[in-house]
Amino acid sequence: MTDQPLFEARNITKTFGPVRALNDVSLTLFPGEVHSIIGENGAGKSTLMNIVCGRLRPTEGQLFVNGAEVQFHSPLEAQTHGIAIAPQEINLVPHLSVAENILLGAQRGRAAAIDWKATVRDATHYLHEVDNSIDPRARVTSLSKAQQQLVQIARAAATQARIIIFDEPTAMLTYRETEMLMDYIRRITAEGRSAFYISHRLDEVRDLSHRITALRDGVHVGCIGPEEATREKMVTMMAGRPAKVGGHSLRDMSDRPTVLEVRNLSRDHEFEDVSFDLREGEILGVSGLIGSGRTELAKCLFGATRARSGAVRLDGKDVAFHAPIDAIQAGLIYLPEERKQEGIFPLLSIAENTALPTIDRFGGLLTIRNREMMEEVGKLAAQLKAKFNSLRDPITSLSGGNQQKFIIARWLMRDARVLIMDEPTRGIDVNAKLEIQTVLRRLTEERGLSIILISSEMEELLDVADRILVMHEGELKGIVDRRDATQEGLLELAMS
Amino acid sequence: MDTPLTETPARREKSLMARFWQWEASGILVALVVLTVALSIAADNFLSSYNMTVVARQAAFVGLVALGQTLVLLVGGIDLSVGAAAGLSAIVGSIALTQWGIHPYLIIPFTMGFGFLLGSINGVFVAGLRLNPFIVTLATWEIFAGMTLVITKGYPIRPLGEKFTVFGQGELFGVPLPVLIFILLAAVLVWMLRQTRLGRNIFAVGGNRDAAVLAGIRVGRVEFVAYGMAGMLAALAGILFASRMDAGQPSVGEGWLMGAITAAILGGTSLRGGQGSIVGTVLGALLLAVLANGTVLMNVSGFWQRVIVGCVVLVAVLVDLLRRKD
Missing domain, CATH: 3.40.50.300 (P-loop containing nucleotide triphosphate hydrolases)
Structure with missing residues (x-):
């Protein structure tokens, strides 16, 4: 040189x-x-x-x-x-x-x-x-x-x-x-x-x-x-910190009841023969690269697309979602990866963004009962430790991490059972990322929410998930308990 | 076809049939053949040489406009002003002939130049300022149509003289000149889209604008030229129509917009850009003309014609959907 x-x-x-x-x-x-x-x-x-x-x-x-x-x-x-x-x-x-x-x-x-x-x-x-x-x-x-x-x-x-x-x-x-x-x-x-x-x-x-x-x-x-x-x-x-510090504690979930059962789910050109269980209060990580079929799987579970074959059971009952609204009403929620494109309404306020899917609850005789709506959103915001000036500000005035918190709050206003989150911490800074991870853990503990967490960051999955499901090119390669999981192990499994 | 590189020995293994169906314009070709056969059985005068001339001439005017529309659709835009541009150009061309004393033989190039100018206005706003083409051309449509009425006050400009009407009324080997011009220009465009860098850039810009920018293609210039050519081809159709009618009518070009878009879409051109073909558009224009002609021959009320055209478009879209699912 x-x-x-x-x-x-x-x-x-x-x-x-x-x-x-x-x-x-x-x-x-x-x-x-x-x-x-x-x-x-x-x-x-x-x-x-x-x-x-x-x-x-x-x-x-x-x-x-x-x-x-x-x-x-x-x-x-x-x-x-x-x-x-x-x-x-x-x-x-x-x-x-x-x-x-x-x-x-x-x-x-x-x-x-x-x-x-x-x-x-x-x-x-x-x-x-x-x-x-x-x-x-x-x-x-x-x-x-x-x-x-x-x-x-x-x-x-x-x-x-x-x-x-x-x-x-x-x-x-x-x-x-x-x-x-x-x-x-x-x-x-x-x-x-x-x-x-x-x-x-x-x-x-x-x-x-x-x-x-x-x-x-x-x-x-x-x-x-x-x-x-x-x-x-x-x-x-x-x-900026030594590896592996900051991981949440290991939990044993094997005795919890199963909330979501997925059996042999397939969709042409997207994923083949995917089966797994999700337990109450569990965070199931989904590891896989772009093109592995992980987002496609989530959208299919949510009813945005239809499976070719296979079965999905929620609380032991067979369900077939024809559209996202069916899934939402059953308590299964999907938070898309592209927050800007698919998640927020940029022209609406923080409060409206949060309350939109549940707005009927605040319907007055002629108008929305604003004060009640504000109160409820404010309560959740405090729970999630979101930072904001006024709930009337446009949602775009918030940082990515705080936007994400209000999107989570949106679904907490409905009694969601299962939350599927697609790359919830992508593109937000490290501290906000850690906060959101903590919030997710707390939600599973306090509300018994079950979470499917899709992430391309293995570190994140190794920190917060209870089990990690590995996908590659539309195939489910395996499900690993976090206590046995390493980055190398997951990569190897994906490539096997 | 527009992707010459895919038509190669490596692909010849596939059956001829499969390759035919992959071609965007295959559906319309089949529809055209079926319709032609059906009409020639149902109406004995359909295949007469006189009637064929009528059909071809009708296809030529809308077809010329559709060729330009195809270019704009290929770069991912849309031009709603083509019909009005044809009308305004026809009027300006007629005035240039009757009042400014421009030689009859130079009127067509002059009018095409004027049409390119009209198209450039769209080009400046869409390509230069990156405004939405739908809104820009909606506005220029109104402006061009309004200018036509301002200039003519609603009266036709006539007569245009025999030296000029020969372009619209004349024939060569029994084929009307407008039809020959249409075929010639379609051939030129097929060559341009396939063999020139400008042509390939049109597909690149419409197929993936970002990729085109990154590849160093002057995207704005490509878009600008597409709108300019759409204006130019519309003007050509307009002035030929005036020549045929021996009058610059303020109503020239009315109804050509829908015909032009319909012909392009029937021919397999995608509204999302990057996909389509000139051959398909020519077939689309022919199909529209045959449909119109057929309704007349079958004594169907002219009012039904639009209903039928609408249904044909829906069927075409459905067929395309099924093909893409294969």
């Missing part, structure tokens, strides 16, 4: 309104280097990488390529400086072929006469460097999520970038695909190209990286080499 960094970010700060997503973060990248960025969800990894690849502009700070200062107004400008990103979320044109997606906007030939032969040939070259089992002529829609992820990597490589950002590339990949990708990254860095690498899989990070930078709450907390990067060290840097 030479002394001149290929890329440098100096004192980067990024604010979104009042929120400081990044605070004075600096880092460098040398030719041939793999520099990993680790951190919990919401730590600022993606924000930082979006700045590097030109999708976002820093509020303060400078970027340098080969020692010269640069400013990126668009991803295209970053590309001309040799920086490309393989984003975490799938961002392909669904109805076009794999080959055309790889060379999107850069089809070979002249602008008025595309040379399809050359386009397919070149795209195939880039694709097969990454994975040679994908048909370049297939439509993107016919590919699995993992394959689509690999296509995005091929597309980043096809820009001839000297710096490629891999944002959670292995989140959806199988073991074999992951190995191939690791080889690929080693190969391109051996050629002198460099990579920023983001992953939650710490073993992968240690094996692949030359340096590892940890972010926490938008702050650079340290940069270490692979030799000192033990799992404990990395987790401590990310979490």
